[in-house]
Structure formats: C-alpha cells, structure tokens
Amino acid sequence: MAEKIQIGVLGSGTMGNGIAQIAATQGHDVIIVDNNEEALVNASKKLQKIFTRLVEKKRMTTEEMQASISRTTYTTDFESLSNSKLIIEAIVEDLNVKQQVFEKLENIVSEDCILATNTSSLSVTAVASGCKKDSRVLGIHFFNPAPLMPLVEIVPGLATDEQTLQNAKQIIDSWGKTVVIAKDTPGFIVNRIARPFYGESIRILEEGVADVATIDWALKEYGFRMGPFELMDLIGNDVNYKVTCSVFAAFFYDQRYKPSFTQQRLVEARRYGRKSGHGYYSYAENAQKPEAKQDKELAEQIMMRVVCMIINEAVDAVFLQIASAADIDLAMTKGVNYPKGPIAWAQEMGLEKVLDYLQNLYEEYGEDRYRPSPLLRRMVKNNQNFD
Secondary structure: OOOOOEEEEEOOOHHHHHHHHHHHHOOOEEEEEOOOHHHHHHHHHHHHHHHHHHHHOOOOOHHHHHHHHHOEEEEOOHHHHHHOOEEEEOOOOOHHHHHHHHHHHHOOOOOOOEEEEOOOOOOHHHHHOOOOOHHHEEEEEEOOOOOOOOEEEEEEOOOOOHHHHHHHHHHHHHOOOEEEEOOOOOOOOHHHHOHHHHHHHHHHHHOOOOOHHHHHHHHHHOOOOOOHHHHHHHHOHHHHHHHHHHHHHHOOOOHHHOOOHHHHHHHHOOOOEHHHOEOOOEOOOOOOOOOOOOOHHHHHHHHHHHHHHHHHHHHHHHHOOOOOHHHHHHHHHHHOOOOOOHHHHHHHHOHHHHHHHHHHHHHHHOOHHHOOOHHHHHHHHOOOOOO
8 A cells, every 4th residue: 555645636627626536535635726716616516426426326435435525625725735745737738837837836845746747638748848857747647537447647758767657656556547658659558549440430431431320330349338439429529629630730740640521520510529419420309310231241341440550550559669568458448448459459360460451451542541560560571479
C-alpha cells in the first residue's frame, strides 16, 4: 500500500472530479482547486450523489463514504496545494494556460512534488517547458469516466527523470489502475491506435461498400462493444472531428490520420450525434434505426479492412518505440474495450496475412495511408513473431 499523501487536483470538471474521487477513496487527502466557485459547488454535489449511489448499491459503506467526503476539499485557493506531493492538472486543453499554471505551481510546492498533466492531446514536454525543474513533470492520462475505466497512460516528457516516473507509477498502481508507459508523441497509445477504427470505417462508408448500420453491425459481430458510428455519435461528431484534425496536424499531415469530408459535413450541419438529436443516426422520438445488411461475407470484409489498419498502427507504434507490444495490447483492451489486443490479434490472424492484405490495399489505392509498417515487413521476411 502506497503512503497516504496529499493529492492536488486542478479543475473540478468531470475528469478532475473523477480523479479526486479515486484518490479520496484510496485514503488520500484531496484538494480540488478551481477558480469557478459555481463549478466547485456543482462538483461537490455530484461527488456526494455518486458516493450515495455507491452506498445504495453496497459498493461502499456509509462510513467509507463519510470518510472519503471528509478527506475532500473544494476551494478556489491555489495556495492550498502547497503541501501536495502529487498534483494532477485536468483543466482546459490549452498549452499556454497549462504552462502558466505549472509555472505558478512551481512557486508554491515542495521540491519533491510531482506535477502531472491529464492532457490527451498536448505534448507533455511542451507543458513542462515553462518549469524550472521540468524533470518532475509528466503526463498521467486517465480515461473517462476515471473511476470506472481501469487504464491510465503515464507519459514521461523529454526531461522527466526516472525516479519521478517510478514514483508516479507506484502511486497509480496502488489505486488499482492498469498502468501503461507511453512515449510523448501525439495521441500516446490509445488515441493514436484507435484512429483507423473511425477513419477506415468512414472510408468504407464513403466508397459505398456498406452503410452505417451494416458497418456497425459487422464490427460488433467481431467483438467490438459499439460500432464506430454509434461511438462517434456518443462521443460527439464535433469532438471526434476536432480530435481527428488535431492528430492530423500533430503528425505533420501524415495521410494515415487525414480527416474526412463526411465528418466535416456532419459538423457543418450541426449533426453532432446524441447530444444534438442527429448524427450518423437520428435520435428523434420514434426514430427508426436503419436495418443492417447482415451478410457474413461482407462483415468479414469490413472487419479485415478496419482491423488490419488498427494492427498496422499498433505494429508501427512498437517500431517507433511508442510503447511495448504488451502495453499496447493492455491499453487497447483496458482503455477502449477492444475484443483483443491488436498485436495479439495480428499473431492470431498471422502476420503474413495481415501484410498481404495491407499490401493489396496499398497497391490498389496508391495512398500512403495504407503503407505497411516497416516492422511488419521485417518480421514477415525474417519469419518472426512478437512472442
């Protein structure tokens, strides 16, 4: 059991409040700081409601609930973070704002305080660059909802020292989370490798190979909990499109991450998904969901194209040392509930089969998005496996 320390959380939104809930439940004193008093009040009420529901479901006792609440402080006082040993920032995804906050934090905390950002899209190294002691800054990326999702990506920046990394990992491990270590590159592990799940599905739709309902059905037939279009409607097509554009730019416009006109048009039409009442599907009252064409041969065709693209992205992440093969599989099964880790899936399908499929796509389209990873080529050539 890790030592009980004071945990600071910057930002009282959904993610900040979720991180605070985990830390308080694990016995830490938690200080949640936000400059919006109304947001703090709402966050406190929300946490109380969540704990009450957990008691009703007998997942915690009334005494445990009261103890967790008593350990949690909501305040606008930035200075109250001064005794924290770990501070996790979960504020707006704006690099300048984060840099200013971290610079300000350095002036009030102790030398051994770990400063972490929960960013999902910004460079950890860039966030740390405003600090005099950037060796104590790293990324600790939780997934939403933080109390329920087991995965946490820990991302050392260029200057992060090994002791900071190990200390942070020890704390998050002690919270019962599944920790993977990722290189500080756009999307880290999950948001990078998941892009083809959306992007290639949209491409299949645009080519008229299958409609939205059929593509969703096909991928669920192969173990995905939600189809890509259902999931984009749930996330919000505006959010998904913005992430796609930012990842595309962050990778210096690599064609593998190129956004689609289909996404753009939906956003222009304000068809954001569930929250707007219409996206790829209609969510109007009495709306009829379109029927999927339940063709097993077509389903396999769709699965092969989407899954091989995911596998290629995963293999390339190993090739570029973004993460280990084991951590990649853990991340994709625990972070986004994939039915299998993409590396394990590749082994099961056979690396040569995956390479042949990708090579055929590459030759057919002549597009860089379908280029097979050099590591995949090398492993097939040398008859190697990831085992």
